[in-house]
Amino acid sequence: xxxxxxxxxxxxxxxxxxxxxxxxxxxxxxxxxxxxxxxxxxxxxxxxxxxxxxxxxxxxxxxxxxxxxxxxxxxxxxxxxxxxxxxxxxxxxxxxxxxxxxxxxxxxxxxxxxxxxxxxxxxxxxxxxxxxxxxxxxxxxxxxxxxxxxxxxxxxxxxxxxxxxxxxxxxxxxxxxxxxxxxxxxxxxxxxxxxxxxxxxxxxxxxxxxxxxxxxxxxxxxxxxxxxxxxxxxxxxxxxxxxxxxxxxxxxxxxxxxxxxxxxxxxxxxxxxxxxxxxxxxxxxx
Amino acid sequence: xxxxxxxxxxxxxxxxxxxxxxxxxxxxxxxxxxxxxxxxxxxxxxxxxxxxxxxxxxxxxxxxxxxxxxxxxxxxxxxxxxxxxxxxxxxxxxxxxxxxxxxxxxxxxxxxxxxxxxxxxxxxxxxxxxxxxxxxxxxxxxxxxxxxxxxxxxxxxxxxxxxxxxxxxxxxxxxxxxxxxxxxxxxxxxxxxxxxxxxxxxxxxxxxxxxxxxxxxxxxxxxxxxxxxxxxxxxxxxxxxxxxxxxxxxxxxxxxxxxxxxxxxxxxxxxxxxx
Amino acid sequence: xxxxxxxxxxxxxxxxxxxxxxxxxxxxxxxxxxxxxxxxxxxxxxxxxxxxxxxxxxxxxxxxxxxxxxxxxxxxxxxxxxxxxxxxxxxxxxxxxxxxxxxxxxxxxxxxxxxxxxxxxxxxxxxxxxxxxxxxxxxxxxxxxxxxxxxxxxxxxxxxxxxxxxxxxxxxxxxxxxxxxxxxxxxxxxxxxxxxxxxxxxxxxxxxxxxxxxxxxxxxxxxxxxxxxxxxxxxxxxxxxxxxxxxxxxxx
Numbered sequence: 001x002x003x004x005x006x007x008x009x010x011x012x013x014x015x016x017x018x019x020x021x022x023x024x025x026x027x028x029x030x031x032x033x034x035x036x037x038x039x040x041x042x043x044x045x046x047x048x049x050x051x052x053x054x055x056x057x058x059x060x061x062x063x064x065x066x067x068x069x070x071x072x073x074x075x076x077x078x079x080x081x082x083x084x085x086x087x088x089x090x091x092x093x094x095x096x097x098x099x100x101x102x103x104x105x106x107x108x109x110x111x112x113x114x115x116x117x118x119x120x121x122x123x124x125x126x127x128x129x130x131x132x133x134x135x136x137x138x139x140x141x142x143x144x145x146x147x148x149x150x151x152x153x154x155x156x157x158x159x160x161x162x163x164x165x166x167x168x169x170x171x172x173x174x175x176x177x178x179x180x181x182x183x184x185x186x187x188x189x190x191x192x193x194x195x196x197x198x199x200x201x202x203x204x205x206x207x208x209x210x211x212x213x214x215x216x217x218x219x220x221x222x223x224x225x226x227x228x229x230x231x232x233x234x235x236x237x238x239x240x241x242x243x244x245x246x247x248x249x250x251x252x253x254x255x256x257x258x259x260x261x262x263x264x265x266x267x268x269x270x271x272x273x274x275x276x277x278x279x280x281x282x283x284x285x286x
Numbered sequence: 287x288x289x290x291x292x293x294x295x296x297x298x299x300x301x302x303x304x305x306x307x308x309x310x311x312x313x314x315x316x317x318x319x320x321x322x323x324x325x326x327x328x329x330x331x332x333x334x335x336x337x338x339x340x341x342x343x344x345x346x347x348x349x350x351x352x353x354x355x356x357x358x359x360x361x362x363x364x365x366x367x368x369x370x371x372x373x374x375x376x377x378x379x380x381x382x383x384x385x386x387x388x389x390x391x392x393x394x395x396x397x398x399x400x401x402x403x404x405x406x407x408x409x410x411x412x413x414x415x416x417x418x419x420x421x422x423x424x425x426x427x428x429x430x431x432x433x434x435x436x437x438x439x440x441x442x443x444x445x446x447x448x449x450x451x452x453x454x455x456x457x458x459x460x461x462x463x464x465x466x467x468x469x470x471x472x473x474x475x476x477x478x479x480x481x482x483x484x485x486x487x488x489x490x491x492x493x494x495x496x497x498x499x500x501x502x503x504x505x506x507x508x509x510x511x512x513x514x515x516x517x518x519x520x521x522x523x524x525x526x527x528x529x530x531x532x533x534x535x536x537x538x539x540x541x542x543x544x545x546x547x548x549x550x551x552x553x554x555x556x557x558x559x560x561x
Numbered sequence: 562x563x564x565x566x567x568x569x570x571x572x573x574x575x576x577x578x579x580x581x582x583x584x585x586x587x588x589x590x591x592x593x594x595x596x597x598x599x600x601x602x603x604x605x606x607x608x609x610x611x612x613x614x615x616x617x618x619x620x621x622x623x624x625x626x627x628x629x630x631x632x633x634x635x636x637x638x639x640x641x642x643x644x645x646x647x648x649x650x651x652x653x654x655x656x657x658x659x660x661x662x663x664x665x666x667x668x669x670x671x672x673x674x675x676x677x678x679x680x681x682x683x684x685x686x687x688x689x690x691x692x693x694x695x696x697x698x699x700x701x702x703x704x705x706x707x708x709x710x711x712x713x714x715x716x717x718x719x720x721x722x723x724x725x726x727x728x729x730x731x732x733x734x735x736x737x738x739x740x741x742x743x744x745x746x747x748x749x750x751x752x753x754x755x756x757x758x759x760x761x762x763x764x765x766x767x768x769x770x771x772x773x774x775x776x777x778x779x780x781x782x783x784x785x786x787x788x789x790x791x792x793x794x795x796x797x798x799x800x801x802x803x804x805x806x807x808x809x810x811x812x813x
Contacts, residue, residue, distance in 0.1 A: 003457035003458060004457065004459065006459070007462065011368075011372050011375050011376075012372065012381075013372075014368050014369050014371065014372025014373075015381050015382065017365075018392075019385065019388065021388075025395070028403055079302055080305065080306040083298070083299045083303045087300065091299060091300075104310055105306075107310065108309075110483055110484070110487070111540065112486075112489065112514055113397075113487070114514045115313070115539065118517055118521045118533070122521075122529070123312075153309045184289065184291070184292035185292055185295075186291055186292040186296070189295070210394055214394075215396070216397060217518065241398045245493060248405075248494055249493065249494060267396050268395060268396070271396055274394075275394040446653065446655045449651070451672055452644065453613060453647075453648070454644065454645070454648075454668060454672060454722070454723070455726065456673050460672055464671065464674075469658055471659075
């Protein structure tokens with residue numbers, strides 16, 4: 001057997017390990033949540049109560065909380081991430097301005113979640129508290145909305161990282177053709193750039209959405225950790241990730257621990273699917 | 287009207303772009319303002335005081351962070367490079383493509399889920415929290431970063447380098463280890479630094495693994511604290527002095543991350559191999 | 562009479578469904594410069610890549626017939642050892658970017674894990690760099706990266722690298738196509754000197770280059786060997802009308 005073949009045999013172990021690693025992550029989550037899966041079955045997803053005392057567990061409040069925070073944060077972030085993507089990828093493409101902007105956005109991306117939480121709790125929450133007082137809601141400061149605000153800032157870099165690249169990729173001759181017809185820059189962006197970059201930008205949103213769904217620390221620190229479905233976005237709630245962070249260490253009963261691990265399994269499956277879709281789109285575009 | 291719309295739109299884009307940066311500047315300003323005032327030598331070199339008492343430092347967290355990063359590197363760097371070499375070697379084969387997706391999946395797993403996994407794999411088996419469980423959790427985040435960096439830098443090596451090496455009568459594995467790997471080492475190193483920056487700020491995976499420890503500990507089988515864990519517990523505590531220290535700690539953490547990232551950036555430019 | 566070092570016997574090669582070389586019969590003479598010429602796509606590069614079995618690196622590649630090095634079939638040899646006997650220089654200068662000038666000359670030893678004494682190394686580096694007329698230019702900066710040299714210097718370094726393993730043949734694939742005229746002349750002069758010790762096979766599409774340096778010329782057209790002979794003869798009285806057309810610049 002040649003050296004090349006021996007090398008390839010050895011290196012192929014890497015593939016076995018990668019597949020094994022992912023499989024064992026899935027199996028670990030699945031086995032350890034089996035008590036909960038067996039007991040609650042599908043109703044786990046739609047049950048509105050999460051009650052450790054009476055051992056009645058339903059994920060619905062957290063699914064709602066997770067979807068609310070991620071969707072609101074995504075909506076808030078869209079105008080900003082689109083603007084920066086256009087700023088870097090089109091208006092000031094390859095200039096010193098866009099270099100500076102890119103650097104700042106990169107720095108924004110490396111700030112740890114826990115630091116966002118610290119800032120959100122002491123600076124954003126008081127602002128939200130004033131809002132709550134205006135709407136005569138309990139002035140908790142921490143709420144689904146506070147969490148969404150923090151999240152929206154955190155996910156902006158993810159959309160931009162994909163958005164600016166797809167906008168940069170648009171062929172110059174396409175744009176020049178439009179300009180030669182007398183189109184303004186705005187019209188070129190609306191009629192050429194955005195339609196062209198659409199799927200890439202959507203992939204960026206999906207990646208950001210996935211991030212927002214799994215984000216833990218910042219959310220845990222500012223969402224208020226209440227295990228019921230929030231009646232208003234200005235009231236406290238909980239997400240799948242934040243309830244795990246909050247209760248996993250305190251959980252004593254087997255069924256409680258198992259239910260929390262089932263939540264982790266749900267989170268894993270959702271981000272898995274989102275990631276597959278987003279990467280599929282990106283691979284097609286770029 | 288046409289021109290007006292164009293101008294308004296451009297203004298809006300620029301305005302919103304700058305608005306995006308305001309939280310960044312705000313956060314940095316606050317961290318500087320609140321963090322710098324807490325920082326002195328004593329802050330770095332003393333251990334926390336009992337809850338509620340004024341004073342104390344973050345030595346336990348600094349030591350813990352380095353311990354966690356060290357063991358996470360020890361686990362992740364060799365395995366990550368190995369995975370990267372696999373992804374490169376099999377990139378055109380079906381198994382390589384599948385594993386490439388799986389590495390992306392691994393990277394996208396929420397950090398709290400990683401924490402649960404490491405808890406179930408290590409803490410549950412050992413029966414108690416430990417630094418090594420924390421390092422394993424961080425490794426699961428670190429691994430895909432290194433694997434991708436390795437694969438991507440390998441791919442940047444021109445095929446002519448491989449051909450030349452083979453034409454000099456070297457075997458394929460020798461070409462990998464003596465030519466491609468040395469040429470790629472800077473790119474991999476920069477990936478390692480970026481990854482270190484990323485995992486040094488991770489908190490969620492450590493909650494149920496490294497757990498935290500208000501004493502100095504270098505035993506990997508015992509719990510340790512980290513800068514990020516300390517920020518979390520101090521922030522959520524009712525004590526004002528701990529809040530102040532959380533800011534100080536955030537300052538230290540951000541500086542650490544920025545240093546790691548800038549070394550990787552400057553380094554990448556300076557060490558970048560020219561073909 | 563000149564002795565033959567390399568012999569193609571009914572040799573064909575290609576990729577997948579594409580036959581690139583068709584039934585080549587060719588004998589290469591020792592310590593001469595043989596130029597392989599022809600319009601682009603005629604199989605010149607494939608021909609020399611078969612000599613050191615680099616052709617088979619492509620998964621689709623196939624070959625029929627045989628090539629003999631000193632009367633021994635190269636396909637019966639271990640490709641690794643065959644390649645150590647046959648040096649190769651590529652179109653674009655490509656010194657190893659992670660190695661210094663000194664180490665680049667010794668790359669064949671370093672990569673192959675052959676340990677040498679310090680004096681041996683110094684001697685090889687000095688000899689090879691002198692052979693390629695680079696010694697005077699770089700002797701004070703041997704620690705610099707090979708990629709910091711100019712294009713012409715880099716290509717001479719690459720030739721030195723292939724000489725360091727004492728090959729019997731060196732193959733050059735359009736070695737001057739990316740160089741300026743001055744560096745091109747330097748390389749040509751250098752090859753003329755080198756042929757005292759080593760057999761040189763050079764692929765070129767530059768007709769005047771071939772006429773300047775080659776002792777023998779092989780003219781390939783659409784994968785077939787149209788004409789082969791002493792350079793004076795090919796350039797003054799080609800037998801095949803196609804050769805004449807090519808030399809007078811009618812195609813390619």
